[in-house]
Amino acid sequence: MARFVEAGKKIVAVGRNYAEHAKELGNALPTEPLLFLKPTTAYITEGQAIKVPITCTSLHHEVELGIVIGEKGADISESDAMKYVLGYTLALDMTDRAKQEELKKKGQPWSVCKGFDTSCPVSSFIPKEKIPDPQNIRLWLKVNEEMKQDGNTKDMIFTIPHLISFISSKFTLEPGDLILTGTPSGVGPVQAGDVIEAGVGDIIKVTFPVEKK
Ligand SMILES: O=C(O)/C=C/C(=O)CC(=O)C(=O)O
Numbered sequence: 001m002a003r004f005v006e007a008g009k010k011i012v013a014v015g016r017n018y019a020e021h022a023k024e025l026g027n028a029l030p031t032e033p034l035l036f037l038k039p040t041t042a043y044i045t046e047g048q049a050i051k052v053p054i055t056c057t058s059l060h061h062e063v064e065l066g067i068v069i070g071e072k073g074a075d076i077s078e079s080d081a082m083k084y085v086l087g088y089t090l091a092l093d094m095t096d097r098a099k100q101e102e103l104k105k106k107g108q109p110w111s112v113c114k115g116f117d118t119s120c121p122v123s124s125f126i127p128k129e130k131i132p133d134p135q136n137i138r139l140w141l142k143v144n145e146e147m148k149q150d151g152n153t154k155d156m157i158f159t160i161p162h163l164i165s166f167i168s169s170k171f172t173l174e175p176g177d178l179i180l181t182g183t184p185s186g187v188g189p190v191q192a193g194d195v196i197e198a199g200v201g202d203i204i205k206v207t208f209p210v211e212k213k
């Protein structure tokens, strides 16, 4: 199991960080990073299954580059930000989209649509040196062998150093924390019986089955 999962520190996720994805869900582009948190009980690793929450009517996949933090820091400058990165992971930000729509309409927080058990499948740890330019790497995701998401981290609205700096001005970052950097376009539904495959370039690939809870 990946060290950062065992460390069990916080998961900070960024939303609407790719213009095409913000547009596909009918959202305005953010003027500053939109943050939400997932509990560490959301983690699963390969060999485990994504479980559709009992009341969920539209479970969506979102493939994302995850940043694993290596050092404690608060109020980190953009110029120092990459020193705090230990490495990366491929993460899925599984989302109960129907519930999210309902919560958005009521102006309520996203914890239950984003933080349910198994909502954060991750790959094994990717050492920093394996991704020399994290701001230009392909992210892809297939459902039942059909390509659904095929994006590149160069299209992030807020760069990785900006995200680390912004997040650390709100929450002290600690070793083992994970930042989900947002998803490119192409999100869509999965159901029990489907198989998700996803990858970061040709560096890592993961497979997760989707099952009834
Ligand atoms: O505002 C919405 O309708 C949906 C936003 C998200 O789910 C944000 C993300 O998690 C993302 O962009 O990765």
Ligand SMILES: [Mg+2]
Pocket: 013, 014, 015, 062, 064, 093, 180, 182, 183
């Ligand atoms: Mg997301």
